[in-house]
Amino acid sequence: KESAVASVLTGLLPVLDDIGRAREHGELTGGFKAVADSLERTLQGLGLESFAEAGEPFDPRVHEALMHSYSDEVSEPVCQLVLQVGYRRGDRVLRPARVAVVEPETPTAPAEGPVDGSATDEPQPAYDDEGDGSDGTREV
Secondary structure, three states: OHHHHHHHHHHHHHHHHHHHHHHHOOOOOHHHHHHHHHHHHHHHHOOEEEEOOOOOEOOOOOEEEEEEEEEOOOOOOEEEEEEEOEEEEOOEEEEOEEEEEEEEOOOOOOOOOOOOOOOOOOOOOOOOOOOOOOOOOOOO
16 A cells, blocks of 8 residues: 555656646646645645755755755755755655755865875886886886
8 A cells, every 4th residue: 555655646746846836936826726735735644745955964865966066165965956856755755856966175185195005196107117027017
């Protein structure tokens, strides 16, 4: 039964998207508004919840990042803009929220070198400079 309800709710998500767009553009009026409000109340009664707000922390379990940028004004990845709301029923995500994410600026210069000394930024010779195999390469 739970799977059937989730399947029907998922099928109605595009209708809810259309209602949301009509509401945003001031086109949701009269009888259509009453029907839309009734549909939304009914779906909420079945446990459908919308989620995602600009400014909330980005969570890859419930958000899908469609755009990405960096800023020194944030300390953790944040949803900067909600492109499409997400929906869930209980703990089950029916559709992730599609968002634009902003992350903290990352330093451009690497920190001190690797702790284990396994790699360096210095270029390594691709051939034996001395020709005697002393650097572990073969003469070509």
